[in-house]
Amino acid sequence: MMETDKMSTASSVGAAERRPLLQALVIERRILFGCTCFTGLCTFLWIAAVCTKKWVHIEGGNGIYNAKTGRYFMSSDTGVWEMCRYVFQPSNNTAPPQLNITGLKGAFQTKCTNYLAPPVVYPKDLAYDINIANYVRTMISFGIISLFVMAMGCGFSMYTFKNPRYMFKRLAAGIHFISTSCTFVVVQVMMSAVEDMKKIEIIYPAKAYHYYNISFFLAWFVVLVNFFAAASFLWYSRKRKGDKAATDELAMADEPTIIGR
Incomplete structure (x- = not known):
């Protein structure tokens, strides 16, 4: 009902x-x-x-010299678990550092850091924090x-x-x-x-x-x-x-x- x-x-x-x-x-x-x-x-x-x-792009312009690595930081792309840095490695490391890579001889390199890996895997990677x-x-x-x-x-x-x-x-x-x-x-x-x-x-x-x-x-x-x-x-x-x-x-x-x- x-x-x-x-x-x-x-x-x-x-x-x-x-x-x-x-x-x-x-x-x-x-x-x-x-x-x-x-x-x-x-x-x-x-x-x-x-x-x-x-996710994040870090821009270094024409290159920023790093005394610890002897390379010039160009840029980097960061994801959730990995960062890839694009650097310039001068062929003559003994030359005094310049403000940028203009006129320098060398090669561009890619250095990637996987932050999911344990610290012991990257004992020499200064980018691992x-x-x-x-x-x-x-x-x-x-x-x-x-x-x-x-x-x-x-x-x-x-x-x-x-x-x-x-x-x-x-x-x-x-x-x-x-x-x-x-x-x-x-x-x-x-x-x-x-x-x-x-x-x-x-x-x-x-x-x-x-x-x-x-x-x-x-x-x-x-x-x-x-x-x-x-x-x-x-x-x-x-x-x-x-x-x-x-x-x-x-x-x-x-x-x-x-x-x-």
Whole structure:
């Protein structure tokens, strides 16, 4: 008898009254569908960002001489776990250092440092710093966690279209918020790592300058998309029962339900 009363209450609203609700439902579905598609895309963008060395570029101009290595620092590209420095090695190390490499004979070289490796692997690599390595481990940990959480959030977002009950939208919103937090941590830790790099002459010479590269901005895009998805699913997770629902199906979906064993 109770179920019959619920059905009659949900069906008592006329088509004219529900027309604005149906229009709002169409907009809601489009927004949530767009959020779901973008979060799925962000999963692949996040993989691309983490796997490339285009987060931070440090520029040395025409070369900055380093007395410890006898080389000229040209530039470097830093990723989540590896930094590659581009240096100029003069052919005559006994010559007095110049302001830049103009007129010098030598060869350009690439020196890469993998911060995931233990310190004993690079006993002679002056670019290896234990503080930077700790930053790298933090970024890798949160990067992997956020990848799995993003994939999970995309799956739950798709499930909300099959089951429109409000609790599943709130669950999807919570997962997207966790993805936002994890990816934001990676971005912030990278910015902190750059500040520590400024203290290491071989990595960041005094006259050098840096700018953030494409992978860094891809990471920020992932953060913002996940935040917007979390806010959207949370906003549209309100209960809509009776005459507040656009269809009878939605009205019944938000009615109190006793979950069986």
